[in-house]
Amino acid sequence: MKSNFDFLMPSVNFFGPGVIEKIGARAKMLNMKRPLIVTDQFLESLSDGAVAQATASLKAADVDYVIYNGVEPNPKVHNIQEAKALYLKEKCDSIITIGGGSAHDTGKGTGIILTNGDDITKLAGIETLTNALPPLIAVNTTAGTGSELTRHCVITNTETHLKFVVVSWRNIPLVSFNDPMLMLDVPKSLTAATGMDAFVQAIEPYVSTNRNAITDSQCIQAIKLIETSLRECVANGHNIEARTKMVEAEMLAGMAFNNADLGYVHAMAHQLGGQYDAPHGVCCALLLPVVEQYNIIAAPERFAELAQIMGENTAGLSVREAADLSIKAMRQMAEDVGIPKSIKAIGAKPEDFPLMAENALKDGNAFSNPRKGTKEEIIQLFQEAYDAE
Ligand code: NAD
Structure with a gap:
C-alpha cells in the first residue's frame, strides 16, 4: 500500500442517460473550432448511434468537424499516422474520440504524435511526454476500458507484434462522456x-x-x-x-x-x-x-x-x-x-x-x-x- 501518492482525476465527466446532447456546447466552451472525430466505420454508419448524436449536437452548436473512421480494434501505429495526416490536411485544432478503448487510444496516440514526435514506439513507458496533446474529448460507447478517463494509451506495433503503453497524465482527456443509452445495443x-x-x-x-x-x-x-x-x-x-x-x-x-x-x-x-x-x-x-x-x-x-x-x-x-x-x-x-x-x-x-x-x-x-x-x-x-x- 502506498502512503505517498499523486491522485489523477480527469477534468470533467458527463455521466448519465442522454448526456451526449451536451457535447456541442462543451466543445464550443473549449473553443474547439474544427475537431477531428476519431471513430470507426461501423459506429459512423449507425443512424442514431453515438457519432450521429454527437455530430448533431456539434452542428447545433455551430462547431465544424472532420471524421477519421479508420479505427481498428487493438489500434495500430498506422491508424494514428493516418489520423494525424488527416488532422494536418484538414487543419483541425482538437480531437473528439467516439467509441470504445480503441477509438480513445487512437485519438490519444494521434495527439501524442502531433505534439511529441512522430515515432510513438519511442515514447512507450511512463511519463515520457513533454508536450500537451491537442484538446481532447472522449465519448465512450463500451463499459469498458476506462480509457476515456485514463492516462494510458495502448497501441500495437504490427512489426514486432507488441502492444505497448504510453502512460502520461498528459493523455487524460479534458472531458469524458459516458451515456449508457449509447451502450444499449452493444452485442x-x-x-x-x-x-x-x-x-x-x-x-x-x-x-x-x-x-x-x-x-x-x-x-x-x-x-x-x-x-x-x-x-x-x-x-x-x-x-x-x-x-x-x-x-x-x-x-x-x-x-x-x-x-x-x-x-x-x-x-x-x-x-x-x-x-x-x-x-x-x-x-x-x-x-x-x-x-x-x-x-x-x-x-x-x-x-x-x-x-x-x-x-x-x-x-x-x-x-x-x-x-x-x-x-x-x-x-x-x-x-x-x-x-x-x-x-x-x-x-x-x-x-x-x-x-x-x-x-x-x-x-x-x-x-x-x-x-x-x-x-x-x-x-x-x-x-x-x-x-x-
Ligand atoms: P474496441 O474499442 O476495440 O471496440 C470493439 C468493437 O466494438 C469495435 O468493432 C466497435 O465498432 C464496437 N463497438 C464499440 N461501441 C459499440 C456500441 N456502442 N455498439 C456496438 N458496437 C460497438 O473495444 P474496447 O474493449 O472498448 O477497447 C479495447 C482496446 O482498449 C484494446 O486495444 C485495449 O488494449 C485498450 N485498453 C485501453 C485502456 C486505456 O486505459 N487506455 C484500458 C484498457 C484497454
Missing part, C-alpha cells in the same frame, strides 16, 4: 468482453503494490456493481439500470487503475492481444483466474476480502480457504457471461509462450503485480491458461 459478446475488462481493472488494483485507500474504495464499489449488473447486461442489453451500473463500475475501475496500476493479467493480456489480435477483454478474462490463483500467496487477506466483496459466504473459513473462493467467483463470472475457458480459443500456441513471457515481464503493468515472477513462471501461467478446461 452480448462485446458486453461480456468489455465488462470482464472492467472486472479485471477493479481486481488488479485491489491487490496491486501501488494501491491506496482511495483506490481500494473505488475497486470495492466497482466489483459490487459488476457483480450485480454484468450478467444482467449480457442477458438483456436494454436493461438501462444494469447498463448504468456498468458505466459507473467501469469509471470507478478506470480511476482505480489510473492511480494504483494493474498487474500480470494485463501484462500478459497485452502479449495475447499483440500476437493474435484478439479482443482485449477476452484476453484479460481468460488469464484472470490463473494469474490470481498464482498471486494468492502474496496477499491472501486481500483475496479473502475479494471473495466477500464478490458476495461469497466466507463464514467459518480460513483466510486461505476464503481466498480460494475469490478465484471460484472469478471463474463463475467468466463462465456466466460466456467467456471461453482456454486461450486456445484465441489461437494461442505454446511455442510463442517463451517470448511472450519475456515481453510480459517488461510490460509497464507487470511492476505492480503483488507476486514477482520469473520468466519460467509466466510461461507456466500461459500454459495453465492454455490447458484450462
